[in-house]
Amino acid sequence: MSAHMPIAAHPMDGALARLAxxxxxxxxxxxGVLADHxxxxxxxxxxxxxxVVYPETTAEVQAIVRLCREMKLPVVAFGAGTSLEGNxxxxxxxxxxxxxxxxxxxxxxxxxxxxxxxxxxxxxxxxAQLRDTGLFFPIDPGADASIGGMTSTRASGTxxxxxxxxxDNVLALEVVLAxxxxxxxxxxxxxxxxxxDLTRLFVGAEGTxxxxxxxxxxxxxxxxxxxxxxxxxxxxxxxxxxxIAVIQSGVPVARVELLDAVMMxxxxxxxxxxxxxxxxxxFEFHGSKAYVAEQAETTQALATEFGGEGFQWATxxxxxxxxxxxxxxxxxxxxxxxxxxxxxxxxxxxPISRLAECLVETEADIAQTGxxxxxxxxxxxxxxxxxxxxxxxxxxxLARAKAFCDRLARRAIALEGTCTGEHxxxxxxxxxxxxxxxxxxxVMRLVKGALDPDGILNPGKIFRPRDRQQGDAP
Amino acid sequence: MSAHMPIAAHPMDGALARLAxxxxxxxxxxxGVLADHxxxxxxxxxxxxxxVVYPETTAEVQAIVRLCREMKLPVVAFGAGTSLEGNxxxxxxxxxxxxxxxxxxxxxxxxxxxxxxxxxxxxxxxxAQLRDTGLFFPIDPGADASIGGMTSTRASGTxxxxxxxxxDNVLALEVVLAxxxxxxxxxxxxxxxxxxDLTRLFVGAEGTxxxxxxxxxxxxxxxxxxxxxxxxxxxxxxxxxxxIAVIQSGVPVARVELLDAVMMxxxxxxxxxxxxxxxxxxFEFHGSKAYVAEQAETTQALATEFGGEGFQWATxxxxxxxxxxxxxxxxxxxxxxxxxxxxxxxxxxxPISRLAECLVETEADIAQTGxxxxxxxxxxxxxxxxxxxxxxxxxxxLARAKAFCDRLARRAIALEGTCTGEHxxxxxxxxxxxxxxxxxxxVMRLVKGALDPDGILNPGKIFRPRDRQQGDAP
Numbered sequence: 001m002s003a004h005m006p007i008a009a010h011p012m013d014g015a016l017a018r019l020a021x022x023x024x025x026x027x028x029x030x031x032g033v034l035a036d037h038x039x040x041x042x043x044x045x046x047x048x049x050x051x052v053v054y055p056e057t058t059a060e061v062q063a064i065v066r067l068c069r070e071m072k073l074p075v076v077a078f079g080a081g082t083s084l085e086g087n088x089x090x091x092x093x094x095x096x097x098x099x100x101x102x103x104x105x106x107x108x109x110x111x112x113x114x115x116x117x118x119x120x121x122x123x124x125x126x127x128a129q130l131r132d133t134g135l136f137f138p139i140d141p142g143a144d145a146s147i148g149g150m151t152s153t154r155a156s157g158t159x160x161x162x163x164x165x166x167x168d169n170v171l172a173l174e175v176v177l178a179x180x181x182x183x184x185x186x187x188x189x190x191x192x193x194x195x196x197d198l199t200r201l202f203v204g205a206e207g208t209x210x211x212x213x214x215x216x217x218x219x220x221x222x223x224x225x226x227x228x229x230x231x232x233x234x235x236x237x238x239x240x241x242x243x244i245a246v247i248q249s250g251v252p253v254a255r256v257e258l259l260d261a262v263m264m265x266x267x268x269x270x271x272x273x274x275x276x277x278x279x280x281x282x283f284e285f286h287g288s289k290a291y292v293a294e295q296a297e298t299t300q301a302l303a304t305e306f307g308g309e310g311f312q313w314a315t316x317x318x319x320x321x322x323x324x325x326x327x328x329x330x331x332x333x334x335x336x337x338x339x340x341x342x343x344x345x346x347x348x349x350x351p352i353s354r355l356a357e358c359l360v361e362t363e364a365d366i367a368q369t370g371x372x373x374x375x376x377x378x379x380x381x382x383x384x385x386x387x388x389x390x391x392x393x394x395x396x397x398l399a400r401a402k403a404f405c406d407r408l409a410r411r412a413i414a415l416e417g418t419c420t421g422e423h424x425x426x427x428x429x430x431x432x433x434x435x436x437x438x439x440x441x442x443v444m445r446l447v448k449g450a451l452d453p454d455g456i457l458n459p460g461k462i463f464r465p466r467d468r469q470q471g472d473a474p
Numbered sequence: 475m476s477a478h479m480p481i482a483a484h485p486m487d488g489a490l491a492r493l494a495x496x497x498x499x500x501x502x503x504x505x506g507v508l509a510d511h512x513x514x515x516x517x518x519x520x521x522x523x524x525x526v527v528y529p530e531t532t533a534e535v536q537a538i539v540r541l542c543r544e545m546k547l548p549v550v551a552f553g554a555g556t557s558l559e560g561n562x563x564x565x566x567x568x569x570x571x572x573x574x575x576x577x578x579x580x581x582x583x584x585x586x587x588x589x590x591x592x593x594x595x596x597x598x599x600x601x602a603q604l605r606d607t608g609l610f611f612p613i614d615p616g617a618d619a620s621i622g623g624m625t626s627t628r629a630s631g632t633x634x635x636x637x638x639x640x641x642d643n644v645l646a647l648e649v650v651l652a653x654x655x656x657x658x659x660x661x662x663x664x665x666x667x668x669x670x671d672l673t674r675l676f677v678g679a680e681g682t683x684x685x686x687x688x689x690x691x692x693x694x695x696x697x698x699x700x701x702x703x704x705x706x707x708x709x710x711x712x713x714x715x716x717x718i719a720v721i722q723s724g725v726p727v728a729r730v731e732l733l734d735a736v737m738m739x740x741x742x743x744x745x746x747x748x749x750x751x752x753x754x755x756x757f758e759f760h761g762s763k764a765y766v767a768e769q770a771e772t773t774q775a776l777a778t779e780f781g782g783e784g785f786q787w788a789t790x791x792x793x794x795x796x797x798x799x800x801x802x803x804x805x806x807x808x809x810x811x812x813x814x815x816x817x818x819x820x821x822x823x824x825p826i827s828r829l830a831e832c833l834v835e836t837e838a839d840i841a842q843t844g845x846x847x848x849x850x851x852x853x854x855x856x857x858x859x860x861x862x863x864x865x866x867x868x869x870x871x872l873a874r875a876k877a878f879c880d881r882l883a884r885r886a887i888a889l890e891g892t893c894t895g896e897h898x899x900x901x902x903x904x905x906x907x908x909x910x911x912x913x914x915x916x917v918m919r920l921v922k923g924a925l926d927p928d929g930i931l932n933p934g935k936i937f938r939p940r941d942r943q944q945g946d947a948p
Contacts, residue, residue: 183913186892189825189890190825190856193678195936196936197674198918223724247695352586353585422665429668
């Protein structure tokens, strides 16, 4: 209970002792643990925290945040470690809150089709626990990310075209503020017009405005039937035009994924799909048996109009799984194109009317830059990912890949799109945000300053305290 | 160009002269105009502004806001004047920005299914202009509200169960900040993970954080077929249980409206529907011809399970229109129950599992209070409206109705719901917000303080500078 610990030689030892008062032995400075929480993608340097803490309750998170505010220590919440833009990197050291032990399903409200969970639960863990309810949580960013992390990066993925993103599927949050107060952003009503939309303020804030300790999510009925389809196209534009036509026709496609010729080559190598190495669309339809059949028929007719060939339609789980399992492993399919390489993964999102143009320019850039960079896209949203395959030992190649990604982000912004469709800004895309949003970034700074005046929450992310001006030192 | 006008006898005359430099003769203090912009619902006192200005461009709005900041004058944006909680009342006088002249459709992007409009356009004007595009804007709050007003109150209405609310359908905003800077909250990509969700911060902020000057909206394909259905139920619970079952079955019902026995009596009086005076559900289904038929069949089967009777299904526009025209005129249907009366309109929203309970308690309260108060509800969202019919000349009746509405709001909050499903807080529901959200209201205050430090934007709305504490003077 003593608030006056003797001052230790290393300031972090003092913090560790204070943290141990809160969480006992669930605070550590063990080098292996610190390294695990500081690892990142190939092209981001490691940024380990000074301490890793494993809270088990909101009250513990609250006490930790209060302590950090008192000691002016950074607090970085950490989920499954699957983010791609250094979103949870401890750039300024400090305390990493590993939320992995706060992974309970707190309450399923089946009639209301919602569930309240702790943030450390992963989406697959959640869906496993929901299996018998007739409901499911549809957001699928690929990795088995934590719900807290997905909330904080406004994640989406393959099914966003039908079910929306985290923005659309978070009903309410419990958040520990920088001053240690706990708030709930909303009650459980399906909609509300009660004041500012605080739920959406914290969704996508990457832990810079508060630490999320509970998430209430919308659930959806498990579809009675699921069917999938695959179709080859003569070029990217034909594939994109088909996706546009399908969506405009009112088919509520559950997934529509674009894979370019290079990615198809990787998938053939990795998953032995034996499909032609030209652009493909993979579709999934959800609904009643009759309705998924109708959706597939409408889609096939539209695909044929735009030159689609070899439309294959799968309704058995086995056939579907073979196809989507391959799609879900595009990372390995990509890596199969360059054994020993590493993938620099990036994404952008543009209005769908500009997507073909963006893809064609990007493929020309890839060719000119001499990179191998397969494309996989959530084409219904105008969102696509690139896996830039690099030799991690080559600084020259890393620089070339980074310059390419820089041009891609600028291209997307110029086409009225965004530099990050679903990975957040982290620190990886911080330089593009002012290009995309201009003075709106200042509004973010004002909000941050009001909610976290000491700047302890995940510092160094999303935006700089102010943007570099001409004449500033580099 | 002179910045130094002679000081006038009334400070507002000085403001008027400065405003005239910006907008010419589109600024007025004519008493009739002021009164028109200060009128409100029966139970809110009139609150006229000191000046009404009709800007035509963003640059004019910008100049007006800058002037108001300099002169510390309140700025209240005004749309169609259809809000229900005094959301646009000029409580502290000042400048009313009537956005009616900024009502252009700026750009339809049919392939992207979006449109950018000025905020003064009404939803019916917008849909009339979209008719030939194959697309439509689905949010229908009943009144022909302006898009800016609907954005600012996070409006929703009958089709929210299928298409979401304004929160889900605004893609980006142009906003004039309190300091006169103009920002865009997002580009046009269908989704983005780029920093704080500023779009959602301004949606529902009721003009207290900025003045909206452009709105980019998502559009939806006009459905190939529309069918509607009506069904009678023995009691409210059977109707609510049917709605729950329909939604859980995966039927993407476009509208599902609950009308209680009293409302059915009003509708029979007003629209000669000749339906039994028991609770009813009105349904609408959107989709292909085959799919709307399937949806209606599934719904009928479920309704029958819960004791529904006399399920009637209409597919011709004439039949549908007769039904929905009656539904859209529930205000007049309600007033038919008390000729000469006025309707105090309120709404709440609760988790659908608590809806029957909330409705049954509320009807008992109505009976005990001796009020006539028909119910109409967007039952798929757990949202319902009450038209409390009062004699506007009776202070006693007004007080009784207000006390009833107060109990209703508290009841909804106690059932994990919200005191306002879709009307905003305005000043009518300001006392309930802290009951609903506790310390979260302080986060709203912090955001407001950061973005509008002088408090010029729509002052006196949503929350008080701080909540009354025990011991405060009343």
